[in-house]
Amino acid sequence: MSIRQIALVCLLGALALLAVACGDDASDESFKIGVMESLTGPGETYGTVSSQAKQMAVDEINAAGGIDGRMIELIVQDSKCSAQDAITAYNKLTDVDGVKIILGTSCSGAMLGAAPLAEADGVVLFSGLATNPDIAEAGDYIFRTAMSDALLGIDTGNELWADGIRTLATITEATDYAEGVRRTSVAQFEKLGGEVVAEERYPSDITDFRSQLTKLINANPDALHIAAQQEFSGGTIVKQARELGFDGPIYGEIVVVGTTALEVAGEAATGVKAIAAVLDPDNQMAQEVLRNFRARYDYVTLPWYLGSAYDDVYITAECLRQTGDDQDADGFRDCLYDITWSGAIGENYSFDEKGEISLSNVVVEVLPLAERTEENQGYKSLGQAPTK
């Protein structure tokens, strides 16, 4: 045999060995929980925060001895912000890793993509972030500690009307989440008698909104409503609207007042109002979670969703303690329906028959650049949104 032939045979042999060697040797004692978050792409900011908060909670639980001595192990997949990627991630988690309980996803679009599969397979899908109203109807195994945009929309519509806004222009990112926010807000606003004079949508990957904004501003609305999926585009829209000379009030939701959005917009963001869920400053637990998170990761953004993701893990741990089996999705589901929880995002909340929780939103207003600090996240609370 020549050297070439020997080399070739060796190569083939090595390949075969590799194939044999890579068997599975799993089944330790830990509970396996899947996590799907948008770690890259449009939902990067909140997916990352959420996944870090979950990891922090799991580490706390494991450090305290786990659940009756058994540890929790998170298997994280990137569901991006799209249904397609969520389906891929879901299939991997259930087929390859064999999990039955999945915490996630971050984006409504991804949630709506994976939900029908989870419902059909009997896998629990439990999100701390997805807010599209349609998720309520997605099925028995679908839960979330994020509030439906149905509530947010009513609050937004009321707030707009109460501030004397009668004509509105909307700019909306073409994603499930942003469309949900727009739809519910506009529905309530129009119910009260308001009129939408102009509307524009944009795909997630553009960075120049001036032509759309020019048309919106030219329609002479009392106010501009922004529904964005990414903090970056939310902040950029605010900035470019001001650059184009729009001086009316701007309304949005939590994304528009996120840390990155405010940094991008700078001074232009001052006075922007957002209707959002905010952590109660008197809730000791919430404040402690934020402190720990800052100590561990050196930043905090979207505190309410951080708390929501954190609570999800503790709720999961409690239910695992009751069922004692991470493959028992049905038991886990029943446990969730029965549970009443007090955590970072609120006291004594529980899931209704659609797997939803209901807490309340507040109106926040962005502070001038000089007054923004890490502590106040750059905005001040104006109290509960008006009810009618």
Added chain:
Amino acid sequence: MSTDSGGVGSLMRAAREPGVFMRLARGNLELWANLVVITWAVAFAIWQGSGFAITLGTVFAIWAILAVSLNLVVGFTGLLSVGHIGFFGIGAYTVAILTSNAQYEQLRTEAIPTFGWPFFAALPVGIVLAGLTAIAVGVVFNRFRDDIFVLVSFGFAVICFNVFLNSRALTRGAFGIHEIAKPEIGSVAFGSEVAFLILALVFLAVVVLISWFIVSSSFGRVLTAIREDERATEVFGYQVTHFKLTVWVISAMMAAAAGGLFASWTTFIDPNSFILLESILLVSIVILGGLATIWGSILGAMAFVLLEEGMRFLPFLPDEYVGQARQVILGVLLVLLMLFRPQGLLGRYRL
């Protein structure tokens, strides 16, 4: 015509006479390309087990149909079309819209009309629709060639993507379409992964057969002549335009069939599957495999699929970078091929 037998033929010969192998292999890039990709595929299938291999097999079959169909245009008419993904999308969206059985759809932001057709009724509609589009587009694009054709075909891909994204009443835009039906023939449903893989391979076989028939018929010889010297062929009295348009339309219809399969396989599509970048990647597969060779395109598609999945197991490469890393490799491969082997790995014809 022996366009596609070179690689396989030499492989067969090597299998019969092991002693000849080394002599054959020396400096024989085609043989090496075949050997590496096939060994890789087999090793991968053994390593990952049948479940993953079946999934990959289906992905491969869809890409292979696309690559073979595009190769008809690029390899036999010399028109470098970067817009092929548009026809793929037309097929996919037609099947999706016609078959989506949308109990759950109606919940969502913008409800679309539902038809609930079976897959095999919707697929021909998609194919015909793509064919009609191809005729319209082909008539307009006929006057362009070389770099301008590349530019306008970029345009076709961008226009298709934007139509998918923005005509919300029809395609539900960025939200995508869920619950696309799986194929059924009578009582036989291709619900399982294996059944679907078989169906996809059958489609691939049909596409390859049609392509082979086109290539080896007198029609194919005229095409070759056109590619070599368009003016001369015209002088001989052939209607060059008609020949080009026919191939273009057939190729578009094949791509639409692949699109229908894709939609039905994933059961969910959104415009992100039909972006310009995918189209560029498809062109790179065709060029990589080699122009004017059917087997080359199939091999190119196989290498392409394996490249991505193979890289998932590189320990130093985080999962989210796999797609990007593949793109880097493809880009570099394109440059190297253009530099050293402009006809592609198994190609007969230089760009």
Added chain:
Amino acid sequence: MLRSAAYRERRGRILAASLTTAAAAYVVWKITESPDQAVQFAFNGLSVGAVYALLALGFTLVYSTVWFFDLYYGAAAAMGAYGVFYLRTSETVGGSHVNNPYVSALFALVVAGVVAWALYEAFFIRMQGRFTRKSLYIAGGTLTGATGIYTGFILASPDYLHLLLAPAVGATAAVVAGWVVSRVIQRLFSKAGRTTLLAASVIVGSLLGACCGLLLAGAPGSRLYLSWAVSCLVAGAVGVALYRGLYVYMRKRARSPLIMLVASLGVLLAITAATAIVFESAPRPLPRAFGSEPWTIWGSNIKGFNIFTIGVAIAGFLGLLFLLKRTSLGRTIRAIGDDEEVAKVVGINTTVVIAIVFFIGAVFAAAAGLLSGHDTAIQPRMGLLLMLKGWIASVVGGMGNLYGAVVGGFALGMVEQFGIWDLAGEWKDVISFVILILFLSFWPRGLLPRG
């Protein structure tokens, strides 16, 4: 056959004329409907049009010389923008540490390679008679190594950009000043001796150079603008490296310009993806440059920076025009564009001249990228999008014609804006491509065809 072609052409002309009239009527109608919005759209159109025009200039310059579209310029635009981001991450929103030793080393290598080649082409043959081969190699190697290390340091320590660049800028200023002084003296006193000339230019040059260097070293605020220069130069160096390393060999053997087109598409693909790996795919803003406050003119708003961009595009155009029409280099470039073989025979070093053309083109593209990045934001995909827009602009304007590139760029910007007056804004890209295809069907050679 002939008659049918003539007939088709006439029919095309009539159709084209009526289409143009219809479009013009539409625009006029829209302007009377809302002059405010028209002015604002015009401002927006000019702002983006300037970026397209810059890119189209780069495309056109290269196309008119070597007759293929180098799609690398899309990547050059992204590199220009990301170069600024790379050097100024610490001042950017959401930017942590992206400064990566491998990236710095890679680009330092590219720059060193280009410098080595430039030294070889410029001096090796001329000096060969006077010095031994060995000493030439040593000198060239030292210079190359020094440049590479210097570039590496500059890229790796963005916080000291102004200090590190001060000597280079000072030296450049000194050489330029010295040259100008010697020229002026020669003009004024034609009898001045060699020593006087030398002394005067050295004194003035070194004084001015030292002045510039010191000023720069004391001005950390200049770092942003220095980073513009650095990223443009690096993108240009990559352009030259691609030409010398790849296209030269391809052009020798290629049957059609598609070979180079596909290769440059591969380059674009690879660089786009590599950018996404190093910098993540999410969009990012660049640090605030000057002129970010909007000005109100005729009731509409435009940022000072946009006016600056328009100025850069026009200045770039005039500069290129001057270069091509008035200098000897320009004449050789045009000679190569007309017939490369003849140019070679006449004794023009075509490789060097074409390399310079590629450098200029890439610098234009990089400038376009970083200006648009400052105006809106940067993302890895911007290369592909800008490349397409620049390509369209140069084709619409007329392939190979500088006037066409500028007209095409601004026209495309305007069409994109006015086109969405009645349509939703998301159809912008479709409009530009539909216009392109319609346009090419009637005017295959563009608005202002060459020659």
